[in-house]
Amino acid sequence: MSSNNLTNLVDAEKVFEISEINRIVKNILLNHLEKVWIGGEVSNFVEASSGHWYFSLKDSSAQIRCTMFKGYNHLSSITPKNGDQIEAFGAISLYEARGDYQINIEQVREKGTGNLFEKFVQLKDKLEKLGLFNEENKLPVPAYPKNIGVITSASGAALRDVLSVLNKQQNFNQVVIYPCSVQGKEAANEICAAISKANVQKMVDVLILCRGGGSIEDLWSFNEEKVVNAIAQSKLPIISGVGHETDFTLTDFVADMRAPTPTAAASVILEKLNKLDEYFEYYLSALQKNISNLLKSKNQELDFLEKRIVSPKDKLKRSKELIHNLKKQFTTTLKNKFFNAEKEIDILRKRFTSPQEKIQRAEERIKNTEKDLNYTALRRIKEQQSKINFIDEKLNILNPRNILAKGYSIVYNGLDVVKDSNKVDLNDNLDIQLHSGTLLVQVKNNKKH
Incomplete structure (x- = not known):
């Protein structure tokens, strides 16, 4: 600052109060000097109850008072101790009450840190x-x-x-x-x-x-x-x-x-690693869901087949074949599902060797499920086979040839079956179908009623 500028701040004729002079000097220091880095040895370090730091920095020939307020020092990575060599950054100021010139510190670091950074x-x-x-x-x-x-x-x-x-x-x-x-x-x-x-x-x-x-x-x-x-x-x-x-x-x-x-x-x-348990539970749940859906689908197919079973022998034969094929397909599908499930479990077991107990429990559940599925499938197939055998027996009972074998016969007048003697006249030629062979007869007497 030039001497002219200082002259503008101070009136030579005026008698100043001490506080006024200190305020003028403080403003000059704060407004006309840049913030600086200084280095030296810490002495007289005090941490006040307010959280502010007060200490001096000195070299071989001089020292300066330093203040670091709580708002700045709580961000510091180091806490200075007496005897430490540090570097400090701040603004040169003046404590008006005592007229002490000091530096208000904003940053501190160990000496040489600036070069390392x-x-x-x-x-x-x-x-x-x-x-x-x-x-x-x-x-x-x-x-x-x-x-x-x-x-x-x-x-x-x-x-x-x-x-x-x-x-x-x-x-x-x-x-x-x-x-x-x-x-x-x-x-x-x-x-x-x-x-x-x-x-x-x-x-x-x-x-x-x-x-x-x-x-x-x-x-x-x-x-x-x-x-x-x-x-x-x-x-x-x-x-x-x-x-x-x-x-x-x-x-x-x-x-x-x-x-x-x-x-x-x-x-x-x-x-x-925690996600491993989550993935295992997810795949096990998905496997159980797929097996459940497969069972529901196959049960619906069996129910549908039940409704399609009718009395003619040829359809019964096709139904038997269809059930046989479904049984084979169902068994193959289940085997493939369980094979794939076991293969997937083997892959998981090889990749994740550690929870062995969880894998063992999963395998046991799958084996139990497989056993229950096989039992359920066989029971359903036996039930359907019983129904087919029952229908087959009824067909045999109702078969006209089996009735003729008991001594009964069927009388035809042309193409019509004779059920009433009133429908037959004398000298009509009738065909009598027996269990084995046919008789051609002529009506000689008709006891109508």
């Missing part, structure tokens, strides 16, 4: 241009993984969280742990070695790469270019569950799926 952005842009983050390069996560690999620290809370979630479901064979450092100089190399080992052994269907939250320095191993390349080259799908929800690393961008936390990564697997 710039390196993070540059590396992200580089790898993105190489296509390592493209969706078409990502592998699908298996719908029903049998074996699950976990790459993390063997002693970390992340592993306990993952195992705690996976133990809620038993529809998988095993969890293979690939222990490695997740922080420090050797962490990146150990992570790459674990990914390579899992790919060579081929013991798992999917990998979870995880660790708990931390600062950008703590998570830097997951931003190393060698780790990103190892994930991109993996033939096994990898779920990245690094840090907290607000943490992002380059492994999140290259992984086949990103989960905000280790627990969330395990929950992705858990959700897929």
Whole structure:
């Protein structure tokens, strides 16, 4: 600010109140100085009951008071301690009541974090241009993984969280742990070695790469270019569950799926395994419904055939043949249905080896259903056969030839059957049909009545 501008703000002839001068200085600082980043050592740190932070930043030759109000500090990823080297961003201001000049802090970070973040952005842009983050390069996560690999620290809370979630479901064979450092100089190399080992052994269907939250320095191993390349080259799908929800690393961008936390990564697997039970129940219900519909359809066909059975022998013969064919077709259809059902169950059993007890119960229910169906089908066929035999007996009883065999005869006058002697005259020629042969007679006497 030029001396002329300052002159415009201050009247040389006026005697100012202290509060007025402090207000003028505060306005000059706030309105004419940009917000800045400063770095130094934390001292005299106090967290007030109001939630505000008060501390000083100092270097070897000077210090400055700092205030970070609750509205800003609750968003901070770190809580400074005396002796910490930090960088702070804020506006230079003045506390009018005491005339103390201070900085109102809006952001804090560990010293050097700014350089790491710039390196993070540059590396992200580089790898993105190489296509390592493209969706078409990502592998699908298996719908029903049998074996699950976990790459993390063997002693970390992340592993306990993952195992705690996976133990809620038993529809998988095993969890293979690939222990490695997740922080420090050797962490990146150990992570790459674990990914390579899992790919060579081929013991798992999917990998979870995880660790708990931390600062950008703590998570830097997951931003190393060698780790990103190892994930991109993996033939096994990898779920990245690094840090907290607000943490992002380059492994999140290259992984086949990103989960905000280790627990969330395990929950992705858990959700897929839970669907296995739902699918099994669905297919079993569909199978039972199909069998029930088939029985209803065949029962309707049998009822329809019953109504079509009439007295002539030729139709009875065709009905018998039709029932025989239906029985054969019905049996073949049932066998095919049960064969397909057993085949489907075998496929499910091979794919999902773990709930054995559920599969066994399903097989027992299907066998019982098959037994009941065979019993019902045979009973229905026997009932129809009995009806046919009954009708056949009635036909035989009513057959005129069987009546003639008992000594009865049929008298014809021309083409008419003689039922009344009043319809016959003397000297009429009559034909008398016997059980065996025919007599030609002439009427010599007629006792009419």
